[in-house]
Amino acid sequence: MILTTYLNLEKQSAVNAGAENTAREIVQQPRLWLDVLALIASQKNDLAAFLYPLIEKPDLRIILTGAGSSAFIGESAQGIVQRNTGRLTQAIATTDIVTHPELTFQKQTPTLMVSFARSGNSPESVETVLLADENVSEIYHLIITCNEEGQLAGYAKRNKKRSYCLQLPENANDKSLAMTGSFTSMLLSVLLVSNLAKLSEIGEQVLSVSEIADAIIAEHLDDFISLSSKNFERVIFLGSGPMLGIARECHLKLQELTDGKVICKHDSFLGFRHGPRAVLNEKSLIVFLFSSESHVYQYERDLAISIADDLRKIPIISFGGWYEDDFRPLINIAPRSENCPAGDFRMLTGTLIGQxxxxxxxLELGLQPDNPSVSGAISRVVQGVKIYKKV
Known part of the structure; x- marks a missing residue:
C-alpha cells in the first residue's frame, strides 16, 4: 500500500494533528502554479481584449487591493506591474480604502482596480469595489479570486462590460485559515496578466520556479523541522523591493500559524538599520530574503555581515545568499545564481520560507495548523466588520 504523505507527515497523522489541509496546500503549490499558467494561457485573448484598451490610456491608474495577505500580494507585485504596463500602479489595502476613500480615489482619473480575494466575501473587499464605482467616473475591475461563489465573483458577472473575473483553479481556494496556495497563485496571476505579450517566454520561468520549489520541499524539510524546536520568540523577515512584500507575508504567516506565540516583524534591509534593529535580542531569529539583483545584494550583504558580527550571535536563515560563509546561516535555501532562471517569479519560492x-x-507548539487560533480571534473569513456609510 502506498502511503500519502504531506510535508513528511503520513496522511492520518496529519489529520489527527489538525494539519492535513495546510500541509497539502503548501506542498501542492508547484503544481498549482503550472495550472495557473495554463489557465491564463487559455484566457490570454479574452484578458488581452479587456486589458489592452485600458493600458493604452496614457493616464490610466492601476490600484492593487485586498485585505491581509491579499493586500500583501499588491505590495509584492506593485513595482513589477508598473514596469510591465508602463502605468502608475499603487498597492492600497481595502482596509485603508474603506475608511478613507477620499484619500484614495481621483474622480477624473481612469482607474483599473485589481482586487485579490480568496473568498471574495470579506466586507472590506466588497465595499471597496462599491466605493470605487461611486468615486471614479471611469472605473474598471479585474477581480482575481479563488471562489467562484464569492460576492466579488458575482459582482463581476453582473458587470461584465467593465469587469473581468479571473477565477483560479479549485485547488487555489485554501480550506485552511492561513493563506498559502491562494496567496502564491493570485500573486503569480497578476504577474502573468501584467505581461501577457511575453507569456510564452515567461512561462519558462514559471516552469523553473515550480522545479525550484519542489527541490526546496524535497531537500529542506528536515531543516525546518529542526528549526522549529529552537527557542526563538521573535522572528524578523527582511526583503528589498518586491521581496519586502514577501517578507511581510512571511511575517504574518509565522505569526498566524503560531497563534501569536511567536512575534514577527518585517522590514527592508536598509530600513532595518534606521531604528527597527533595536527589536533584536537573544531570543530572536532573522530571515534574509535576498534579492537576485547584484546591485541590491551588495546593500543586503553588508547588513547580513553586520548582524553576523553581533556579539549576541543572532541565528540567521538565508534565502538566496551568494556568500553565506560571510554570515553563517543556520539554513541556506536556494543559493542565488548570476542568471536566476525564475526571474520575477522567484518571489513565489521565497514565500515558502514563512509557510x-x-x-x-x-506543530511544535501543540497547535493545529489548519485552525491555529485557540481563542477564535482570527478566522478564515474576517468576521465582525460592520460597514458604515459616509453621510
Missing amino acids: LMGFYKS
Missing part, C-alpha cells in the same frame, strides 16, 4: 516555518512551529 514552512509557520507550519512546523505550529
Whole structure:
C-alpha cells in the first residue's frame, strides 16, 4: 500500500494533528502554479481584449487591493506591474480604502482596480469595489479570486462590460485559515496578466520556479523541522523591493500559524538599520530574503555581515545568499545564481520560507495548523466588520 504523505507527515497523522489541509496546500503549490499558467494561457485573448484598451490610456491608474495577505500580494507585485504596463500602479489595502476613500480615489482619473480575494466575501473587499464605482467616473475591475461563489465573483458577472473575473483553479481556494496556495497563485496571476505579450517566454520561468520549489520541499524539510524546536520568540523577515512584500507575508504567516506565540516583524534591509534593529535580542531569529539583483545584494550583504558580527550571535536563515560563509546561516535555501532562471517569479519560492516555518512551529507548539487560533480571534473569513456609510 502506498502511503500519502504531506510535508513528511503520513496522511492520518496529519489529520489527527489538525494539519492535513495546510500541509497539502503548501506542498501542492508547484503544481498549482503550472495550472495557473495554463489557465491564463487559455484566457490570454479574452484578458488581452479587456486589458489592452485600458493600458493604452496614457493616464490610466492601476490600484492593487485586498485585505491581509491579499493586500500583501499588491505590495509584492506593485513595482513589477508598473514596469510591465508602463502605468502608475499603487498597492492600497481595502482596509485603508474603506475608511478613507477620499484619500484614495481621483474622480477624473481612469482607474483599473485589481482586487485579490480568496473568498471574495470579506466586507472590506466588497465595499471597496462599491466605493470605487461611486468615486471614479471611469472605473474598471479585474477581480482575481479563488471562489467562484464569492460576492466579488458575482459582482463581476453582473458587470461584465467593465469587469473581468479571473477565477483560479479549485485547488487555489485554501480550506485552511492561513493563506498559502491562494496567496502564491493570485500573486503569480497578476504577474502573468501584467505581461501577457511575453507569456510564452515567461512561462519558462514559471516552469523553473515550480522545479525550484519542489527541490526546496524535497531537500529542506528536515531543516525546518529542526528549526522549529529552537527557542526563538521573535522572528524578523527582511526583503528589498518586491521581496519586502514577501517578507511581510512571511511575517504574518509565522505569526498566524503560531497563534501569536511567536512575534514577527518585517522590514527592508536598509530600513532595518534606521531604528527597527533595536527589536533584536537573544531570543530572536532573522530571515534574509535576498534579492537576485547584484546591485541590491551588495546593500543586503553588508547588513547580513553586520548582524553576523553581533556579539549576541543572532541565528540567521538565508534565502538566496551568494556568500553565506560571510554570515553563517543556520539554513541556506536556494543559493542565488548570476542568471536566476525564475526571474520575477522567484518571489513565489521565497514565500515558502514563512509557510514552512509557520507550519512546523505550529506543530511544535501543540497547535493545529489548519485552525491555529485557540481563542477564535482570527478566522478564515474576517468576521465582525460592520460597514458604515459616509453621510
